[in-house]
Amino acid sequence: VLRARSGGTPKLSRRRTRAALVVTQVAATLVLLAGAGLFGRSLIAALQLNPGFDPRMVVTAPISLRPLGYETPRATAFFDQLRERLTPNPAIQSVALMRSQGGMTPGGQIPIDGEPRQFPSLVSYVAVDDRYFKTIGMPILRGRDFTSDDIASSPLVVIVSESFGRMLAKGGDPIGHRITETSRRVDQPFAVVEVVGVVPDVVTDVAVLEPLVIYYSFAQRSPSTSATLVMRAASDPGVAAGEARSVIRQLDPAVTPAPMLTMQERIGQQMGPQRFGALVLGMLGTIAVLLTIL
Secondary structure: OHHHHHOOOHHHHHHHHHHHHHHHHHHHHHHHHHHHHHHHHHHHHHHOOOOOOOOOOEEEEEEEOHHHOOOHHHHHHHHHHHHHHHOOOOOEEEEEEEEEEEEEOOOOEEEEOOEEEEOOOOEEEEEEOOOHHHHHOOOOOEEOOOOOOOOOOOOOEEEEEHHHHHHHOOOOOOOOOEEEEEEEEOOEEEEEEEEEEEEOOOOOOOOOOOOEEEEEEHHHOOOOOEEEEEEEEOOOHHHHHHHHHHHHHHHOOOOOOOOOEEHHHHHHHOOHHHHHHHHHHHHHHHHHHHHHHO
């Protein structure tokens, strides 16, 4: 009866079961090792990533003053004094301020020269001062940089990343194109800004190799109680960070900035998932190989 039901001898059935088990283990081993290899390849690619500037000497530190009771005018004065005191410091080659302004989700529309245009990925809005691109070492590819004349009462201007400019102008020259955006003023629901410059793509996210970015003049955006301090160290990033912390304590001992890290360190932190994935899948793949051999 046993032979009739199994289609053969119990011994043959056990051999088939063992063979199927070995095949399953080999398949699982290949999948795990392939996954580890893909994570490793991603990690290597991230390590070789060229962000468009030298990230080793650029130190950044986000600073938020609202939790300490700062109102906007007082926070603006704090950031102005911080930049002024750090500018002549011999340990710091250049200093600037920047602030994220949110962005537009993929698939959203931005009116370009009055015509709604859809962009395939996230468009980031960033406010930077007139020293930002010099500080991080970014050249102006076309047009001009922000200047001290780009203030709230002057015509609104923006600088765009190379990828955004290419899509904006459909492969042509983006200089002079106008972008319509929602205004923060009650008496003026919409504002038109003109593209006056193009800069290389600044790759600070290993998952976005063609960033679509609109850079606004810091002086033409609404003031805020938060900003990111950006410094280019003259020789040692650690010394520059120490000097910045000292000046911040002089201005207000209660202000504690976020950890001051170089852009290279911040990019390296983003590689955590790749490192963890390669480690875990590599270990599981090694165990699977040993089990298969046994």
